[in-house]
Amino acid sequence: MTGVYLDHNATTPLAERVRAAMLPWLGERWGNPSSIHRFGQAAAAAVEEAREQVARLVGANPLEVVFCGSGTEANNAVIWSAARRSGFRGHFVIAALEHPSVHAAAAAVAELGCAVTTVPPAPDGVIEPERLLASLRPESVLVALQLANNEVGTVQPVGAVAAGCRERGVLLLCDAVQAVGKIAVDREALGADYLVLAGHKFHGPVGAAALVVRGDTPFLPWLVGGAQERRRRASTTNVAAVVGLGAAAAVAHGELPARAARLAALRDRCEEGLGAIPGVRIHARTAPRLPNTCHVAFPGLIGQELMIRLDLAGYAVSTGSACASGAVEPSPLLLAMGIARDEALASIRISFGLTNRPAEVDAFLPELAAAVAALRAGTTP
Ligand SMILES: Cc1ncc(COP(=O)(O)O)c(C=O)c1O
Structure with missing residues (x-):
């Protein structure tokens, strides 16, 4: 694959x-x-x-x-x-x-x-x-x-x-x-x-x-x-x-614990790079978190559309949203955290694993920034 x-x-x-x-x-x-x-x-x-x-x-x-x-x-x-x-x-x-x-x-x-x-x-x-x-x-x-x-x-x-x-x-x-x-x-x-x-x-x-x-x-x-x-x-x-x-x-x-440190290094590298994308919001950043998980919102767009665009570019991420009767519904968990519906819908989850390399993070970040910019501008892939 x-x-x-x-x-x-x-x-x-x-x-x-x-x-x-x-x-x-x-x-x-x-x-x-x-x-x-x-x-x-x-x-x-x-x-x-x-x-x-x-x-x-x-x-x-x-x-x-x-x-x-x-x-x-x-x-x-x-x-x-x-x-x-x-x-x-x-x-x-x-x-x-x-x-x-x-x-x-x-x-x-x-x-x-x-x-x-x-x-x-x-x-x-x-x-x-x-x-x-x-x-x-x-x-x-x-x-x-x-x-x-x-x-x-x-x-x-x-x-x-x-x-x-x-x-x-x-x-x-x-x-x-x-x-x-x-x-x-x-x-x-x-x-x-x-x-x-x-x-x-x-x-x-x-x-x-x-x-x-x-x-x-x-x-x-x-x-x-x-x-x-x-x-x-x-x-x-x-x-x-x-x-x-x-x-x-x-x-x-x-x-373990070297594995946790390796995963955290990938996640942190990604989150530092995300800072360059306007309006980005990383959820639960200051809470105790798994070392591999980055959950992030790009207000103004739909996370599922971003996920599909990233897939076309060769990157697999996910959203917690569900498709119910043709409409995208936000993750109930995000709503329970008090996150607004629009922001919940604008979120994706990036979760790293042991096969990922820092170079993949470096290549992913510009693709992500470009996909976010294109969706905000309303251009089709
Ligand atoms: C927190 C948590 N519990 C339970 C499950 C269910 O595990 P399984 O896929 O083995 O049924 C998952 C799977 O996504 C999970 O993330």
Whole structure:
């Protein structure tokens, strides 16, 4: 594929070492880890090694790691577990910044009788712990607070919220899908009861994710059937994907924190250059942020049009806007941050990854400036 990929928060290319670890399990090696013959036991050994690699990356015990198919699945599973345990009478507190896989699952359990409170972030895109904790009720069963946001990249005060939740006996789901592999993530320091990560966001495969369930925290499985994953997630194990997730975790573990510094250098180089474009507004710039994410508005134009123009020029970025019935709708997250509708619509997300080079940033900036100028002048490509 030609072009420069600047959309790593959407997904990342598979790392060479990850691909090499997976390939045998897509060819000459196979086996069902639940089988007791030699094929099965070899597959089980590979899966257990991956479990240790994932646990090491986030400071957990391998026994706490439940492999699943996606971050979406893991977030759904935790919310349904809490709802079922409460007899569909529990109260959920959800940060407005959460991924749709959290919001939609919360909306589904609300239809069955649960109550949901959504807590907006401060204008800098960060949740205020006191405000979130103040919305807890005696019947609260779960708080969902992500570690890092997929759109603006803000890093949330999960440790402080977890401490308050523990005092009140409420469980905490921390969706760390965007954080793992980019910044150090220590489950103990975060204090999360459930932590979610997904391989494809850090140069691992799609279809491999993990739900880390702390110690003996209650968890009712979402998928039931076989006894896989210690009865916490039924389905025949996708060995190649799990091996790839483990390899991605091992590579990330070996490269952090140098990886974060490398990503931040690319992002900062980009943001310095953006300053030359008139009217530019970088969102959440002063908040704690992921090192790879730049979210920026160019007032006066439509982010989706800019994204398409950049694609034609060979640069892949994204917007948080959605097309609903032919009209472009702004990202709900930006609106929750108090950003005006026009500015939200004028925004794009640039997210760097390990394959990007400084020279790509230098080549991108003049293309971006030219695209912005052309759109503002109303010229067609
Ligand atoms: C913060 C966050 N949570 C969850 C998900 C869902 O993960 P998956 O794509 O593995 O279902 C994403 C994916 O974009 C995400 O950014």
